[in-house]
Amino acid sequence: MTRRGVILGFGLLIAICCLAYFNDGVIRQPRLVYNLLPPVIYGGLIAVILIANPVLRRLNTGWAFTRAELALMLTLAAVGGSISSYGFAQTIPTTLMVPHHDVRIRPGWSDAGLIGQILPAYLLADPSGDEDRVLTGYMTGLADGDSHIGLFDVPWGAWGRALAWWLPAVGAVLVMTVGLSIVVHRQWSVHECLPYPIPALADALLPEASGAKNSLWGSQLFWCGALVACSIHFNNYACRWCPQALIPIRLHYDFTALHALVPVLGTSGMRLLRPNVIFAVVGLSYFIATDVSFTMSVAPFLFCALTGVLTTYGVAVRYGNHLTPHPQAMMFAGGYAGLLAMMLYTGRHYYWQAVRRGFFFKSSDEIAPHVAVAVRATAVAAGIFVLMLTGTGVAWPFALFYTCGVAMVYLVISRTVVETGAFWIGSHVFPAVIILGFMGPASFGLRSALILFLVSTVILCAPGWAPMPFIVHALKLGEKSSLPVPKLARTLYPAIVVALFVTAAATIYWQYDQGAPNANWWPRRLAGMPFETIVGVQQRLAAQGVLEHGESLGTLERLAHPRSEGTAVLTFSLAFVVCVGMGLARLRFSWWPLHPLCFVFVDAGHGQMLWFSFFLGWCVKTGVSRYGGARLYQKLKPLMIGLIVGELFAMFIPSVVGTIAYSLGYQVP
Secondary structure: OOHHHHHHHHHHHHHHHHHHHHHHHHHOOOOOOOOOOOHHHHHHHHHHHHHHHHHHHHHOHHHOOOHHHHHHHHHHHHHHHHHHOOOOHHHHHHHHHHHHHHHHHOHHHHHOOOEOOOEOHHHOOOOOOOHHHHHHHHHHOOOOOOOOOOHHHOOHHHOHHHHHHHHHHHHHHHHHHHHHHHHHHHHHHHHOOOOOHHHHHHHHHOOOOOOOOOHHHHOHHHHHHHHHHHHHHHHHHHHHHOOOOOOOOOOEOOOHHHHHHOHHHOHHHHHHHOOEOOHHHHHHHOOOOHHHHHHHHHHHHHHHHHHHHHHHOOOOOOOOOOOOOOHHHHHHHHHHHHHHHHHHHHOHHHHHHHHHHHOOOOOOOOOOHHHHHHHHHHHHHHHHHHHHHHHOOOOHHHHHHHHHHHHHHHHHHHHHHHHHOOOOOOOOOOHHHHHHHHHOHHHHOHHHHHHHHHHHHHHOOOHHHOHHHHHHHHHHHHHHOOOOHHHHHHHHHHHHHHHHHHHHHHHHHHHHHHOHHHOOHHHHHHHHHHHHHHHHHHHHHHHHOOHHHHHOOOHHHHHHOOOOOHHHHHHHHHHHHHHHHHHHHHHHOOOOOOOOOHHHHOOOHHHHHHHHHHHHHHHHHHHHHHHOHHHHHHHOHHHHHHHHHHHHHHHHHHHHHHHHHHHOOOOOO
């Protein structure tokens, strides 16, 4: 781990954090980081290997970046990108300011006393000093014309009180995710030998430890695959600039006219009839188990068929919003809980010994010192987060369960991408919704529910590309690149702190410059969901005559008198049992075709978008393995990697071209 690598890595991290919202909300290009295989990072790595490193080596042999340096820079850039994405820290300003705007335009919310009475005012920004500048300026922008505001034109004072709570709280969650990543790393990497498709891709691209270029770059099959994918995407991007002169090559197809033949899929299955060809997914599915890619292909159809049948018989599987404990949400939650149970079951011995060693007890196995430190760091960070939630008025059992639920979501998402390589993952699981379903709104309490819903809009906005999966990838890539895990972990802790502060400041600046409505629709929509849900719950409890009684309950009384929603509990329990049963069947029977990870994808839009590409990859791998054997399978690996690399590089170029075009005054298509 060289000083140059650390400095350049932190430089890339800061640059990405500063430019993330500029790219997403100002230029309005495809989001800088919107999945777990961001083209701006992996495409940039390809550009460095193909262009920068040969130039540096020609100037001076010692100037070329080493394998370890490139791995470290990739790691820090990816972690910075994940924190600065709209799935994490980029949502903090929206969550802190937009509720004031919504309360102002929705009288019902103001009458409900949401801010100040139910929700502590210090959890939101304070626009009271100069509402026109602080709130209206945030929503509409302070800049005039094409000019930009100065750094000190931003009313920073209105944000200090809220950020003093949010940044330490989110920082504690980030420290917890780093610790969890270190704890599970050896179990997943060594004991279970999971495939880690994305780190394996980066490992295939990086130069050898000796400095020589990886042999992959000399493969003709690799270049064939790369040129095919790259040419198609270059042509389609050029069509956006010259639509009258070029013809796009379609990678998206529409068969929705056939929906009448399969009405059982229901309206939620319409996207399944609009398949996409994503070369990176096809390539990655070549390197994972066939039962996994098969499951990813058929699970969305099975779920849509199930919900279609239930809907036909009048059973509503979804209503309200994402913070409502409807059957579909509780089914997802039960599946996640089942996946976590199977994960803990398969690694029970190692995890127990790691926990014992972390709390200074003797362990029967040799546990590395950095793993023991990670256990302690995780426990301390989780404890701080629980205390901070409790300090806002959340009952401590709910705060503790919520923290465990956050860890569950991150662990399941990370395990999914490590095992499948699916870099687009959508999650509908919110721990606060699970509590609401099991306890009922009266026993949960309006304050606890609103605070935990609000926290969820930041740390669980889009966990599919939140920091933990990137950190898990970083540890595996570091292992392959001779970067010691303890040193890498010591670098990651300050990196997440720097990324968090820089992202918050940069996002607030750009939003005051351009106006917050330019932000991605999902954080904007999610910022209002907690209040929308609580207003509905409040009105329902008032109509039932139990509102005042519910708010007067103490902590133990709430636990002693749960008013569970029967459908929610039943759906959660059934999904948990089915998921665990599928996991045990997969361990027991070699012929079992379905993987329990299907619960991550069954009805998420991302799963419906990826199914066809996984199906193509499954067909290719199954056909090659059956008719060509292991020799042909190994021979075609460069071709599949070429498809991935070609698509990533082709999607990286528009980010560069668009930024240059915007700086020169051109309208970016």
